[in-house]
Amino acid sequence: MNQAKLQLYADLIRYGLGMTVLKEIPFRVMEITPYRKNCFLIKTKKQLVFLWVHQGREENLTAQISIMEHCRRHGFQGFFELITLKSGRLYERLGEREWFYLTQGVELRKFSYRDREQLRSAVKLIADFHISCNNWSLPPYLQGIQEKPNFIDKMTEIIINLNSFKMLATTRISPTKFDRLILSKLPQLVQNAAEAVALLKDSNYLELFSEPKQRKIIINDFDHSNLGFDSQANLYCRQLKKFRCELPLFDLGLFLLKSARFHYWKSEWFEDLYEEYQKYIPISPAESVILKAYLSFPWHLARLAYRYYFNLADWPLHFYIEKLERLLMVEERRMAFVSGLA
Numbered sequence: 615m616n617q618a619k620l621q622l623y624a625d626l627i628r629y630g631l632g633m634t635v636l637k638e639i640p641f642r643v644m645e646i647t648p649y650r651k652n653c654f655l656i657k658t659k660k661q662l663v664f665l666w667v668h669q670g671r672e673e674n675l676t677a678q679i680s681i682m683e684h685c686r687r688h689g690f691q692g693f694f695e696l697i698t699l700k701s702g703r704l705y706e707r708l709g710e711r712e713w714f715y716l717t718q719g720v721e722l723r724k725f726s727y728r729d730r731e732q733l734r735s736a737v738k739l740i741a742d743f744h745i746s747c748n749n750w751s752l753p754p755y756l757q758g759i760q761e762k763p764n765f766i767d768k769m770t771e772i773i774i775n776l777n778s779f780k781m782l783a784t785t786r787i788s789p790t791k792f793d794r795l796i797l798s799k800l801p802q803l804v805q806n807a808a809e810a811v812a813l814l815k816d817s818n819y820l821e822l823f824s825e826p827k828q829r830k831i832i833i834n835d836f837d838h839s840n841l842g843f844d845s846q847a848n849l850y851c852r853q854l855k856k857f858r859c860e861l862p863l864f865d866l867g868l869f870l871l872k873s874a875r876f877h878y879w880k881s882e883w884f885e886d887l888y889e890e891y892q893k894y895i896p897i898s899p900a901e902s903v904i905l906k907a908y909l910s911f912p913w914h915l916a917r918l919a920y921r922y923y924f925n926l927a928d929w930p931l932h933f934y935i936e937k938l939e940r941l942l943m944v945e946e947r948r949m950a951f952v953s954g955l956a
Contacts, residue, residue, distance in 0.1 A: 622646065629654065635665070635714060638699040638706050650839065653852075655719060662719030663697065666853070667712060668705070675713050677759045678854045679704050681747070681831055690746035692739045692851045694718050722842025722850060727876040730883075734890045735849045736841065736869060740833065741894035743851075744862040747831050751859075762858050764823050765908065769811045772916050776804050779923050792922060792934050799915075799942065806912050806949065814907035818900050822861055832865045834858050836872045863901050866891050867908040875914070878944060879951040906955040912948075914941050 625646055626632060631654070636643060641658045649655040649664065656663040668675040682693045683704075694717035696704050705715035726732050762768070780800055783793035822828040835856040843849055870887060877883035891897065897905070918941060921927040922934050 618644075631665075631708065631714075634706070635708065638701060639663075639665075639716065640698065640700050656716075662721070664694065664717045664719045665714055666717065667708060667714050668855070669712050671711075671759075672713060673759050674855070675705055675715070678857065679715065680753065681854055681857065684750055685743060685746040688746040688750075690742050692743060692849060693854070694720060694850065694852070720844050720850065722844055722852075725838055725841035725843065725849070727838075727873045730886065732843070732849075733873055733883075733887055735843075735847075736836070737866070737887050737890045738894065739849050739851065740865045740869060741891055743833060744830060744865070744895060747862075751826070751830070762860075764820065765860075765864070766811060766814055766820065769807065769814070769911055772911075772920075773804060773807045773811065776800065776807065776916060776919065779919055782923050790931055790935075792931065792938055795935070795938055795942065796919060799945075803912055803915055806910065807916070810907050810910035810912075813910060814904065817903040817907060819861070819904050819907070822904075828861060829859045830862045831857055832860045832862060834860075834865065834868065836865075836869045861901075861904070862895070863897065863905055864908065867905055870905075870909060871913055874909075874948070875941075875944060879947045881951065881954070884951070902956060906952060909955070910952045912945070915945070 622636075622643060622645065623633070626636060629646070629648065631646070639656070641660070641663075643656055643658060645657040646665070647655050647657075652667040652669065654665040654667075656665055668678075679696065683696065686693060686695065697716040697718065698704060699706055699716065705713050708714045725736070763771070779796060783789060783797050786793055833851060833854065833856075835851075835853070840852050841849065842852065866887075870884065873883070873887070888897070915938075918934070918937055921929070
């Protein structure tokens with residue numbers, strides 16, 4: 615056994631992959647290195663390959679792969695092509711609650727929320743995804759996977775928690791600047807959130823949500839780390855692990871939220887992306903109301919408060935304070951923007 619093979623075996627053990635993985639890869643592996651979280655880059659003589667590690671329920675992975683395969687068969691090019699393992703399956707067990715699968719390896723450059731052309735490309739990707747899923751839903755044996763509360767229930771739960779943060783901030787022995795800032799803004803924050811819920815309740819959202827045919831698979835993940843361009847300027851969505859069943863419009867809503875802070879909630883940014891989406895999928899007046907209600911909710915501030923009071927992120931205090939101050943600086947602009955939506 616030569617030194618290269620010894621190093622490969624040592625790396626597999628060090629990364630917690632083991633020899634089972636090597637036996638299932640349908641080509642000769644030259645090298646394997648960590649690429650990003652739960653992803654490894656495999657070098658072969660002919661190509662680059664990604665090895666993805668799924669942690670959790672097998673049913674979730676089965677659903678993801680089913681969706682990706684369906685979309686690719688129906689013309690969607692935004693997912694990496696899956697590679698069949700030696701077993702003939704598309705994924706195999708790695709550990710007790712771990713699984714792995716392979717895709718073609720494509721080096722991607724970082725997606726920018728500041729670039730208007732890249733934003734339009736992402737809107738087209740979202741529309742293309744929903745068009746490819748238009749006449750398809752999860753098979754019966756996968757229904758129930760990733761079921762989540764509707765947005766009215768989710769938003770109502772967040773308001774309850776926001777009110778509980780008042781008690782946490784006021785009973786702390788040594789209140790921080792973050793606590794004082796939250797307490798000063800909490801009444802308006804809760805009021806804005808409640809108005810968004812009321813607007814969503816007054817729309818036909820629940821009526822649409824109650825109809826199975828209206829609920830489709832949505833990507834539900836537009837973080838920088840999940841998007842990237844190849845050398846030919848093709849945009850890819852790396853994973854589908856946060857998918858859920860909802861009204862397709864909420865993918866556009868989430869993407870608008872992600873990009874809003876980079877464009878200071880300016881009307882030109884919104885109109886550009888709104889019109890771009892409608893080139894592929896029309897938005898009805900009723901859906902416009904639903905979108906307005908979604909964008910009216912203070913998601914960013916609520917998420918930061920969640921992370922702080924529930925200790926969901928191991929960030930230093932000054933980092934929390936800096937993020938809160940940045941969000942508060944644009945909050946008035948955000949509210950002015952949503953109040954001007956039709």
